[in-house]
Amino acid sequence: MIRRSLSLFVGVSAFLSLAPALAKAAPPASPTLDRLYEKVSCERAGQSFSGADLRQRLILQAGLPMTGALLQAIETRSLGQLAASSNEPALAALLTSTISILANPEGGEARFTLTGQTAPDTRARAIAFLNGETDGISLTCKAPSPPLPAPPAVIVPAKEPAAKRRGLILADSKNDFIKPPRERGFATLGFEEDKAADTRLLNASLALAMEPILFAKPSEATELRWTPFVQYNRRAARSGREEVNDLTLGNSFIFRNPKQAGGAIGFGSLAFQTDDAAKAAVWVGDALIDFPRVRPCTRRDALGWAMRCNLSIVVDYADVQDPGDSQKLAELDTYFRGGMNLGLSAEQNFGFGVITISSSYNGRYDISSRKASGGIFSVGAGLRPSAGSNISLETRYTRGTTINTLVDVDKITLRLGYRL
Structure with missing residues (x-):
């Protein structure tokens, strides 16, 4: 049983640049x-x-x-x-x-x-x-420069090249692939208790992908990269009721053009969604656009807390060939939805470790049948050994309807996270 996903792209993430340029001494010259x-x-x-x-x-x-x-x-x-x-x-x-x-x-x-x-x-x-x-600024040379001396050696921290040598990304969801390494969500394994008194035995969430591979470079500034990925979300209940079991296999695409307004990054995916018992089959496609430069905030400090926020606009489409055990998917043949992903986080180093507080809302509105609408709100606090650590211990409260399987959840989770 299978699932497909259409992928869109858009995007840009502008990389920071700068250079010295002036003239021979202009009188009076400093x-x-x-x-x-x-x-x-x-x-x-x-x-x-x-x-x-x-x-x-x-x-x-x-x-x-x-x-x-x-x-x-x-x-x-x-x-x-x-x-x-x-x-x-x-x-x-x-x-x-x-x-x-x-x-x-x-x-x-x-x-x-x-x-x-x-x-x-x-x-x-x-x-x-x-x-x-840097918009509106340009420089035109009137004559060639003399030869430059050899540039000084630059020593880059070992952890950045090490991450690239692995050639893999491990994060919470496929949407993390467009984020810088330190902003990606953690793949997690945890225990949870349902608010309706069902004891949940297992909660797992991860997305694993290859490092984005250059697919095409239409111009000097524009590039398109693709990333094969697998995403897995599992919530097993002792009662077997209200389970989440979502296994997604697909390709994602990342489109960037640093000169585009707002520094937009386009992300899309085309995938096949099933479960770990291969009972369901849904083909899905989605497209997301993020504007890093026009977020409500980029990175600000308040009372020692480093703040981050994000806003992404999303559309997705699904063709349900076999709903598996999902009663809500059984009511659908196809759906077309629009929505958004919102996130806000703050972190501060307290010496013994970095405390992180975060909240997010992911919502989808079914434009076609109104039967596939869903939204998840989550708020939590976590502890990491350091700001750049790839390990996290977190407690989180989540409530709403899952985006892919449309299962209602109301839970408190304690989970251990890791990312690459």
Whole structure:
């Protein structure tokens, strides 16, 4: 018994970029700007760079020590704030150079023309530029640059390459595949108690996939990746009543274009949904679009808590060939639904470990028959050894109707999680 899923895509996740570029000394020139142009990689006259290219070049050529704080600042688009508040000489020099470049695009012997918005506060503008707000800024070379010295060796923390060498992603659901590693949900195994007094023996939730593989690159900025995956959700009850048993096999697709408005990321999947006894057969397809840059919040600090939130718009379709043991699916032949995924989390390091508080709501509204509508609300608290740890212990309360099997749940769960 089988299940299919149509996949859509859209998307973009913009990668942060920056580069140093100025001119030979323009009178009167500050000593910190002396011969700054020699650090700019300019291969030929007339060569043009976008603001994102400039940002990337500046970061690469600044000789920054590759620390966890720097990697997190780049990932969360807060490099400007880090440079403004840090005592690290390389970061301070990076901000000074950026201020000078944006404030003095043309000088006596300048070899570049910098166009873009003007702002009275050049420091604030430079901070925003380092954060990734590069729209409207471009650079055109007037002459080639002298050869660059060999760049300093950059040491990247071992855990990031190690994760890629494994070639696998282990997370809570297939929707986690588009998230950065530290934002993915944990695959979990736990025990739960139903609010209606049924003791649940087992609760398992996981999605396993290959690292996204490049499928096509239509342009220099646009790429499409595909990911074969398996997703499994199981809730076994002593009574056998209100069980969840969902095994999904399929392919997902991730579409990115960093120049698209809002930094949109498109995600879609085409899959076959059954159960671990192969009694059901449902073909499913879904499409999701996420806008990382226009979320209600990206990453903010409040009273020492690091906040994250997300908002995704989803549509899905299913062709029910065999409902298996699901009474609700037995009432359906097909359905077409629209909905959203909402999430909010906060974490803080207390020395003994990182405490995380999170809540989420995933809802689907059946546009065709109204019989397949469902929604799940969940709130929980967890403990991890460190902010980047792949292990978590969590307690969670969940209530609603499961998205795929349409089973009503009202439960409290204690679970152990792991992710790759």
